[in-house]
Amino acid sequence: MTPSPVSWNTDYTLTVRGLGAGAIVNVLVSDAGGTQTWNLQADGSGTTSAVGHAYYRGHSGIAVTKSARKGSTTVASCGFDVV
Numbered sequence: 001m002t003p004s005p006v007s008w009n010t011d012y013t014l015t016v017r018g019l020g021a022g023a024i025v026n027v028l029v030s031d032a033g034g035t036q037t038w039n040l041q042a043d044g045s046g047t048t049s050a051v052g053h054a055y056y057r058g059h060s061g062i063a064v065t066k067s068a069r070k071g072s073t074t075v076a077s078c079g080f081d082v083v
Contacts, residue, residue: 004080006054015049016042016064016076023048025075028063031082032056054082 006012019025019042027038027048033056040048054060064076 005083006060006080008054008057008082011051011053012080013049013051014062015047016040017045017047019046019048019075021046023066026065026067026072028065029060030063031060032058057082 014027014029016025016027021042021044023042023046025040025042025048027040027050029036029052036052038050040050042048059079059081061079062077063074065072066075
């Protein structure tokens with residue numbers, strides 16, 4: 001994710017590229033306060049994005065998952081630091 005680190009108490013934009021056109025994914029951002037979840041649909045170029053807020057300092061982990069037959073599968077992951 002760019003930028004990293006993210007400044008505390010500011011908004012950030014998370015962009016996911018390389019998905020299939022119209023793909024529906026779940027984006028989970030985990031930090032000291034818990035987990036925020038977005039259900040997003042990619043556009044025709046396979047890109048989607050969401051705006052989050054850096055409420056807590058420390059490391060935040062991101063997982064992008066897609067529904068599968070028996071649950072879900074992780075298609076991407078990364079993390080960023082909030083300072």
